[in-house]
Amino acid sequence: MTLEHYILSWLCVIGLCLGSFFNVVILRSLSNESIIFPASKCPKCGNKLYWWHNIPVLSYLMLRGKCYFCKEKISIQYPIIELGTMFLFAISFLKFGISWKTLFVIIWLSGLVIMTATDLKAKLVDCNIAIILAVSGLVYNLIFSDLSGGVNSILGLAAGALILEIIARSGYIFAGTRAMGEADTYVAAALGAMFGIHNILWILLYGLIASMIFIVPVFLYNQYKNNNKVICILAVLFILTVLVYYKLCINYWVIGILIFLGILLSISILKNIRKEENRNYLPYVPALAFGALYFIFFSTNF
Numbered sequence: 178m179t180l181e182h183y184i185l186s187w188l189c190v191i192g193l194c195l196g197s198f199f200n201v202v203i204l205r206s207l208s209n210e211s212i213i214f215p216a217s218k219c220p221k222c223g224n225k226l227y228w229w230h231n232i233p234v235l236s237y238l239m240l241r242g243k244c245y246f247c248k249e250k251i252s253i254q255y256p257i258i259e260l261g262t263m264f265l266f267a268i269s270f271l272k273f274g275i276s277w278k279t280l281f282v283i284i285w286l287s288g289l290v291i292m293t294a295t296d297l298k299a300k301l302v303d304c305n306i307a308i309i310l311a312v313s314g315l316v317y318n319l320i321f322s323d324l325s326g327g328v329n330s331i332l333g334l335a336a337g338a339l340i341l342e343i344i345a346r347s348g349y350i351f352a353g354t355r356a357m358g359e360a361d362t363y364v365a366a367a368l369g370a371m372f373g374i375h376n377i378l379w380i381l382l383y384g385l386i387a388s389m390i391f392i393v394p395v396f397l398y399n400q401y402k403n404n405n406k407v408i409c410i411l412a413v414l415f416i417l418t419v420l421v422y423y424k425l426c427i428n429y430w431v432i433g434i435l436i437f438l439g440i441l442l443s444i445s446i447l448k449n450i451r452k453e454e455n456r457n458y459l460p461y462v463p464a465l466a467f468g469a470l471y472f473i474f475f476s477t478n479f
């Protein structure tokens with residue numbers, strides 16, 4: 178076994194255990210309980226868990242996804258976070274090898290995993306984690322490209338915060354409320370501090386594309402469930418026209434219809450957002466995390 182294999186195996190084990198710890202952090206940051214106290218217990222029946230109920234992934238399989246005592250279903254979140262953390266640690270090491278970069282990437286991805294999970298679960302994000310990421314990003318840039326890196330990092334932080342704040346507050350114009358939560362601004366600022374002013378724009382763009390791919394179908398499904406027929410029909414027509422545009426021809430008529438439908442669709446979506454009673458922010462941290470992930474592993478600039 179080479180040194181690389183040895184480290185990789187240990188990183189996988191550490192990833193699984195830390196993933197298990199992140200599950201506790203996620204759960205208790207939502208219920209405001211201490212992370213260290215009390216001992217793990219079933220959220221349904223309150224029985225204290227045995228030590229082997231805390232073994233990552235394996236315990237989930239051994240218990241067949243049910244509480245040992247009351248047979249309440251255990252959330253699939255647990256094994257997903259554990260395996261996901263392990264996977265992220267492993268690919269970080271495979272990509273960056275034995276280096277400080279690997280260590281920083283692992284810290285950053287850990288923070289993003291926790292914030293993504295709490296945002297998806299309860300639209301709550303612990304901004305302290307974003308602040309820790311921002312500081313570590315500044316340290317990283319100072320270490321690897323001295324003072325110019327530090328300036329780059331601080332400018333990135335400012336740009337990330339500014340852009341997200343502008344987008345969030347533009348919501349007041351269209352819908353009378355912020356378009357995104359304040360946590361998104363913290364996270365974008367942290368990403369700016371990590372990757373610098375030259376890259377933050379790209380990361381925000383990747384995040385935007387990701388949010389389109391993931392959020393738009395969910396949004397349309399909700400509209401369908403709420404019987405908003407106009408939006409659904411317009412959306413289907415819009416997607417069909419896009420397909421025609423890409424598959425068949427670049428015809429001025431098609432482009433014209435595309436723009437016309439796009440404007441109609443946007444207006445009716447904005448009207449509906451205005452009407453909705455309990456307006457909620459979209460969970461946007463997952464999209465930002467995706468942008469960062471894409472940048473770390475697929476960009477030549479990192």
Ligand SMILES: [Zn+2]
Pocket residue numbers: 219220221222223224244245246247248249
């Ligand atoms: Zn139970």
